[in-house]
Amino acid sequence: MTTPEENKLIYYVKKWVNITRDDESAILSAFEQATIRKKKDLLVPGEICKYNYFIVNGCMRTYYIDDKGVEHIYHLRFDNNWIGDLESFFSQKPSKYYIEALEDTQYIRISKDRLDQLYDEVPAFDRYFRILFQKAYVNTLKRLNANMWEPAIDRYNDMLKEHPDMFQRVPLTYIASYLGITPESLSRIRKKNNQ
Numbered sequence: 001m002t003t004p005e006e007n008k009l010i011y012y013v014k015k016w017v018n019i020t021r022d023d024e025s026a027i028l029s030a031f032e033q034a035t036i037r038k039k040k041d042l043l044v045p046g047e048i049c050k051y052n053y054f055i056v057n058g059c060m061r062t063y064y065i066d067d068k069g070v071e072h073i074y075h076l077r078f079d080n081n082w083i084g085d086l087e088s089f090f091s092q093k094p095s096k097y098y099i100e101a102l103e104d105t106q107y108i109r110i111s112k113d114r115l116d117q118l119y120d121e122v123p124a125f126d127r128y129f130r131i132l133f134q135k136a137y138v139n140t141l142k143r144l145n146a147n148m149w150e151p152a153i154d155r156y157n158d159m160l161k162e163h164p165d166m167f168q169r170v171p172l173t174y175i176a177s178y179l180g181i182t183p184e185s186l187s188r189i190r191k192k193n194n195q
Contacts, residue, residue, distance in 0.1 A: 008080055009054055009108060016131045017124040027125055030118045031108040036101045042083075043099040049088035051109035055081050058105025059169050063177070064097050073177040076102075076170060078163065082132065102170060152181045156189045 009031065010024050019027070031054070036042055042060065043049055053060075060083050062075040074097065077083040088095035089112055110118070119126035146155050156179060159166065166175065176186040 008056055012080060013125065013128050017128045019122065019124045023122045023124055026121045027118065030114045031110050033106070033108050036105050036107070038101055038104050041098055041100050043085060043088075043095055043097060045096055045098065046094050047088075048092055049085040049095050051111055052082060052084040052086070052089055052115065053099075053107045053109045055079060055083060056106040056108060058107070059102040060099055060105060061102055061170075061174060061178075062097050062099050071177060073174055076163075076166070076174065076178055078166075078169070102174070147180045152179060152185055153189050153192070155179050155181075156186070157193070 010019075010027065013019060013027065036058075042053065045064070055077055057079050059079075060075075060077050061073050062077075062083065062085065063071050063073045065071050075083060083099060085095040085097050085099070087093075088097075092112065115129075119129070146158070159175070159179065172186055173183050176183045179186065181189075
């Protein structure tokens with residue numbers, strides 16, 4: 001019998017690819033369940049990202065700290081999303097990023113070696129990850145373009161549509177960093193939107 005955590009992963013895999021019961025078993029056996037407490041780090045700079053993580057319940061952020069000591073948030077991830085430093089994960093070189101739990105978080109994880117084996121065992125899972133990577137690439141380009149050319153208020157409104165509960169789960173300073181604006185600018189945007 002599968003756990004609710006495992007069922008969530010299978011549900012999301014099946015949204016994109018067809019898999020058999022045997023495939024489900026192979027996929028589930030490749031993952032380990034774990035939890036992390038709020039404000040604890042899953043990854044710190046200098047460590048190799050040994051796992052890719054599927055957040056079952058919770059919220060995490062990926063960020064780096066520049067030479068001036070300023071935090072820059074790269075990702076905010078919530079329930080039923082993947083998180084990890086893919087550059088470090090695939091190259092097996094040290095990460096530049098922190099991954100921190102913003103809430104007590106349940107997740108399942110898979111190592112690079114086990115993921116590579118799983119691609120051979122379950123070709124549909126390889127296809128699933130290819131689809132995810134394509135979507136992630138497109139979303140990264142959209143975010144890059146938005147940060148370069150869209151007004152901050154449009155980026156804010158897009159975020160609000162995509163993640164309406166974000167403002168109850170993530171500190172405003174982190175949201176501002178993710179949007180590439182100051183906390184004061186975010187405050188003005190929120191005030192203007194509430195008028």
